[in-house]
Structure formats: C-alpha cells, structure tokens
Amino acid sequence: MSIDFSFTEEHDELRATVRAFLESHSDEAAVREQMSTDRGYDPEVWRQLAEQMGLAGLLIPEEHGGAGMGCVELGVVMEEMGRALLCAPYLGTAVFATNALQHCADETTRKELLVGIAAGRTTATLAHAEPNGRWDLAGIELQAKAADGGFTLSGEKRWVLDGHTADVMLVAARSDEGLSLFRVDAGASGLVRTLVPTLDTTRKLASLRFDRTPAQRVSTGDQSEAFARVLAIGGAALAAEQVGGAQKCLEMAVDYAKTRLQFGRPIGSYQAIKHKCADMLVEVEFAKSAAYAACFGAAGEAEDFLETAALAKATCSEVYFHAAAENIQIHGGMGFTWELPCHLYFKRAKASDLFLGDAAHHREVLAGLVGI
Amino acid sequence: MAEYRSMSEEELRERVRALLAEVHPEQVDAVGFRQKQFDHGLAWVHFPEGHGGLGLSPKLNLVVHDEIARHSKVVHGDPPASVIGIGMGAPVVLTYGSEEMKKRLLPKIFTGEEIWCQLFSEPSAGSDVAGLATSAVRDGDHWIVNGQKVWTTVAHLSRWGMLLARTNPDVPKHDGLSYFVLDMHAPGVEVRPLYQITGEAEFNEVFMTDVRIPHDHMLGKEGQGWRVAITTLMNERVAIGGGGSKRKGGGATAQLLKLWRERKPGALSPGQEAILRDRVTRSYIDNELLRLTAQRARAAQKAGNPGPEGSVAKLAQAEINKRMWELALDVLGGDGLAFEAGYELRQSAGRPQNVEALAKYQFLRSRANSIEGGTSEIMRNILGERVLGLPGEPRVDKDVAWKEVPRS
Secondary structure (H helix, E strand, O other): OOOOOOOOHHHHHHHHHHHHHHHHHOOHHHHHHHHOOOOOOOHHHHHHHHHOOOOOOOOOOHHHOOOOOOHHHHHHHHHHHHHHOOOOOHHHHHHHHHHHHHHHOOHHHHHHHHHHHHHOOOOEEEEOOOOOOOOOHHHOOOEOEEEOOEEEEEEEEEEEEOOOOOOEEEEEEEEOOEEEEEEEEOOOOOEEEEEEOOOOOOOOEEEEEEEEEEEEEOOOOOOHHHHHHHHHHHHHHHHHHHHHHHHHHHHHHHHHHHHOEEOOEEHHHOHHHHHHHHHHHHHHHHHHHHHHHHHHHHHOOOOOHHHHHHHHHHHHHHHHHHHHHHHHHHHHHHHHOOOOOHHHHHHHHHHHHHOOOOHHHHHHHHHHHHOO | OOOOOOOOHHHHHHHHHHHHHHOOOOOOOHHHHHHHHHHOOOOOOOOOOOOOOOOOOHHHHHHHHHHHHHHOOOOOOOOOOOHHHHHHHHHHHHHHOOHHHHHHHHHHHHHOOOOEEEEOOEOOEOOOHHHOOOEEEEEOOEEEEEEEEEEEEOHHHOOEEEEEEEOOOOOOHHHHEEEEEEEOOOOOEEEEEEOOOOOEEOEEEEEEEEEEEEHHHEEOOOOOHHHHHHHHHHHHHHHHHOOOOOOOOOHHHHHHHHHHHOOOOOOOOHHHHHHHHHHHHHHHHHHHHHHHHHHHHHHHHHOOOOOHHHOOHHHHHHHHHHHHHHHHHHHHHHHHHOOOOOOOOEEOOOOOOOHHHHHHHHHHHHHHHHOOOOOHHHHHHHHHHHHOOOOOOOOOOOOOOHHHOOOO
16 A cells, blocks of 8 residues: 655654653663663653653553554654663553553553553553464463453463563463453562563563462453554564664764774775665665554554564564664774673664564565465 | 746646647647647747747646647657657757757657667766766867767667767866767767677667767857766666556566466475575565655655655665566576577567566666666765765876876
C-alpha cells in the first residue's frame, strides 16, 4: 500500500520538545550514571517524563489520563530516546505493557493499570520470551495451572524489560483458552526476579522465575492474533529507536571525520572514510523509510502492517549495528575506549538487534507473510 | 527563472479543443499533428509565444496532454521521438540560441523530425567530463573540430548533437570549454556502434575529423560551455535515479519472485534453499526500501522540505539492481549457464519479455547501473561532500592549465 509519510508541524514540535528535554535530562553523564545502577533509571526523570511531558501515557486514551496519541507520535518519541540512549523503563511500560493491556486485557485491568502508567505511578512490563530461545508465538510454552478459581504459574521468563523493578508483570502463557495474558504483581509469592548482567547496560533485563506464583488471567479467549500485533507494534517502536541511534552514530562519525587530521588533512577527505559515511547515510535514510512506514502503518491500521513491521525491525537492526560499528572504526583507537560514547551505541545496537528476534528472524517472518 | 503569465486551466483547455477542431490526432501522423500543436503554442506552454509556447507555467503542460488524451485515442509524441531533443536540446536552444536558431531547430525537435544526441563523454573523460580533449579551433567564422566522443545514445539516428569541446587548452579545464550544436550530417562526422557486454549496441562512438561548425552554432559565449552543459547533466542524473517500482512487490521484484517461485523442484538442498530464500527476502526488502524512500522523498518535496532522502536513490538503486540480478542467476542455477539470446553483435532491440531471458540480459546490463550517469564512487563523493559536508580531496588539476594536467 501507499503510505503518506507526511509529518505534521505538531510532529516536528513534539520532536523538538522531546529532544530538548532529553538533552537536559539524559546527556552522556546521566546515561553513564544510570547504566551503572541496578535500577537503571532516575525516578525523578521518569516522573517528569510522565507528568510534565506526558510521555508515559503517550498511547493511553485521554479518558485514562493519557495523551491519546498514536504510533506515529510514538515513533517520533522513540527515535529521540534512541538518539539520547535514554535509560528508562519506557519500552517495557509505555510500549509493550501498554499495548498488551490495550489489545489483550479486560476493561477493568486495562483501566486500573493504564491510569497508573499514564500518571507515572506504575511501571509495568511484558514477559514473553522463555529459556527455549525463541521469539515467535510458538515459543511461548509456559502453561498456567488452574487453582482455586484462579491460576498459578511455574516456570521461567527471560529477557524481561525492567523485570526486576516493574510494579506489574504481564505474562504471556498458555491456558485452556489458548494464549492468554496474566497479571503478576511485584511481591507475589514464589516469584524470584533476577537482574541479568547485560551486554547493553543502558537497558535492564531480568529473568523471572515463578514457583506456583498466583497469577490473574486478564484476557478472554485466545490472544494469538492480538499478541502478534502487540509484538509488531513493539518492533516498529524499537525500529524507530534504532533509527535515532543510527542517525546519531552517523553524525558522530561525520563530525569526527571533519576534525580529525592525519597526514596533514581531515580523514573525511579520504575516500576510504568518505565512502563509508556515504554508505551509512544511504542505509540510515533507508532505515528511516522502513521505520516510518511501520509507524504510519500501525497508526493507520494498514492491512500489511505485520509485513512492514517485520521489514522495519530487520532493516533497522542491521543498519544501526553497521552504523555503530563503522562509527567505532572511523574514530580509530579513541572509538575503542571507554571514555568515548561509541561503545554505548555499539552495545545498544547489538542488544536491540537481538531483542525481539534478530534481523534474520524478522526476514523469516516477512518471507512467510509475503510468500517467498 | 522566468515569470509566467497566468491563464485559467479552462481557457487553456479551450485552446487545445480549438487545435483539435483544426487537426485531429487520429486523422494525421505525428509530424502533421505536432506541427500544428507547435504553431498553436501548445508544444511546451512554458516556452515563449512563437517558439511553441504561451509563456505559461510548466505545470500546465500536463493540462494540454490531458485534454488531448480526453478527445483522442492517439497521443502523438508520448513517448517523444527524441527524448534527448525534448528534454535537453530544446531547453538549451531556447536559453542560449539565437532567434534564428530557435526558429530553425525548435519545431523539428518537437515534431520528432530531427533526433538529437549528446556529445560529452570521451574515452579519456568519463567521471571527469570537464577534462575532455576534443578540440575546437577558430577559423574565421567557423570552428574546426577534432576528437572522439563515446557512449552517445542514438547518434546513428541523430541530425543534431550537443557538443562540448575545448576551445582553450591554456586555462583550467572548466574555463576552456565551449558548447556547440553540431550538424551530425557534416563532413568528417563518423558514427560507429559501440557493442557492449550483451552484444548489442545501445550507444555509439562518434569520431570528428576536421569538422567545420559555423560560429553562430555556439551556444553561450566562448569559454562558457561548462555552465551551459551543467543543466543538461543534472537533468540526466535525475532521469536515471528516479526509477523504482511504484507498487509493493512490483517491477523487477515481481520478476525475481516469479523466478523464485518457479524454481526447479528438488534442485536445491534444504540448506541451499534456506540461504537463497534469505537472499531473495533481502532483495525484496531492498526494493521495498527504494520504493518507500522515493515515496518519502516525494512527500518531503511536496511539503517543500526536501532532505537527504532524495539524494540517495541513484547510488542505492544501482547497487541493489546489480545484486538482485546476480541473485536471479543463482536462483536459475545450472540453467543460468545457457544464454539463449546469443551474442551476435547488433543494434539494441530493447529488453526481453520472457522472465528467464530478462534475468540473463539484466545480469549483464545492470553492470552499467553503477557506471552510467555518475559512477557509484562519484555518487559517494557527492553524498559525502554535498550532503554530509565532508571536505573534498586535494585536487591536482585545480588552477592548472588543462594542457598541463596528466591524462590517460
């Protein structure tokens, strides 16, 4: 389908506002400070982000205290957050958990939790992946047990965004109704949450172990279709975040190539460096097209949205990683040091490639949908 | 640019209907109709009156085409007989030609009676066109031209050529060029087909030996040739880069998917099949990204806010296209060994219809994509320097007389 890619003046304003906020609240020093903590984010910044900026409730309807915006606006915000390497429970709370609630959860739960999320009182996350290493729906094998009119969970969830700090965990698991969504609150009995030492320390991941942990089923009927959409929206948002990071890497590389002198001239005047930068530019522009197509597709409920989302995650994963890797190479020895931020982007790039399934996984999804 | 006078769309449509009442496209040949169309000022409405136009905005050209198509099954000159004449020849003659030349040349460009070609590239001047060596030496009210041009489309059919030649070798390269309209029938002009990798000739070589050109066939002043030429070159690059499919999975992607779906059953092991499938998917994605980026560029253009998305198409398309047809041959496997069309040296006859034959043809033809209209290496320089603002290479030919610069 043909997508109208037109960002409006309101979008441009939103982008400028978010960028200004992040420049003052999530500069490199702030990122380095938060990434070395276990919590992984600054609660004061999160509060301002939710209360002043209204970003925690960006996708949440106004009736529940949110901003009532859509995936195009979400894409703009994610792009800026990716650019700034913001350390915050945003992807888990405002993207995955919020979408899971909106698409899978019953009215009561939805209302209760969305109000808290929009106000910045509640952080939440979605637990999806398991030790089997798969990212598709068939990889969700955790079986809920019916007990005393409710359910219990026993087993493990992996790679849960902010799983060690989230107030509420939404867990994808099997029940007699098929794929279902369960709610487990922090402090539930038999729940052990373990922070994983991660490749990318700017985004915290945890393992959740359940041992006869009481869980409330908050969905009705099989959620496979809705859940596929939740993951696709998450993929589109992550793709936008990757675009922001990739663009930043390109800018860092180009700035350095203009000022670093060797053999008496800027290294950017050598074609070996210049052509790397030109190729990065082409790739970043392509990645933008893919991510924007996915975000506009999600907002417009395009019938081929699942295809576009897979295409975007596949493309942006590779583009971001390549841009981050080339950024290190162009910075030479300095690019390899702890002191420069090149490694922070490199680690985020690889982690966001692997999270939710890598580029090859998403090409496989796309091939299946297109019939290749 | 020029100021245009205003005319309502309805009045313009009325004028087209008056033309159609006088002569109808379904009843005469292209020359007969387009001669009248020119006389009515409906050839290119943004040209001045008397030269096939009405001094209107170029946007209104579409209205003329639309109104003709509304009343006639035949639209003569769509596509035009001389793409180069219409796209490059006419604008340059209008901008730089004398009144007499405009009168002589413009009508026959429009009717298609006279085909035009462009004589810029030379064997020793490819990416560095401004370093060209063909010389033009003044002899009274004529110029005597000697040299060789290459990659000249339709030279064998052309009546006129747009020639860039060196009139002063003692100044830096850009300053010593002049621009001429060359009569391709003049004594000393020899056109030979240039056979390419496919065995066909889409292009020609043009040899010029003591060819005499009247001084009044110079466009622009002596030494201003580069400035005159630059407009033409920019049009060419836009024309080459603007392609790509408009529809999801359309165009070349559809051909590749057809080949993939009709692959020989059982020829590939599961491992090979998985690898090729991923490459086909990558190619599908590449072409989607081209299409989406072109869409994004159009939206940005419309919003009056064009960014780098418009500049990357030429480079990306060339590389993607080459990769795709390489893949197509791998999908064909052993059948890719056969080349049924053969290599008999011949004039170009267009692209094959059959998908397998097309794949084999494009496997060879697409090599030129990253060379013609600016090599990929030159495009990367342009993106690096003009879009990203990286510094240029130190130049050894800057501020040096052309004749002092080493050449191959």
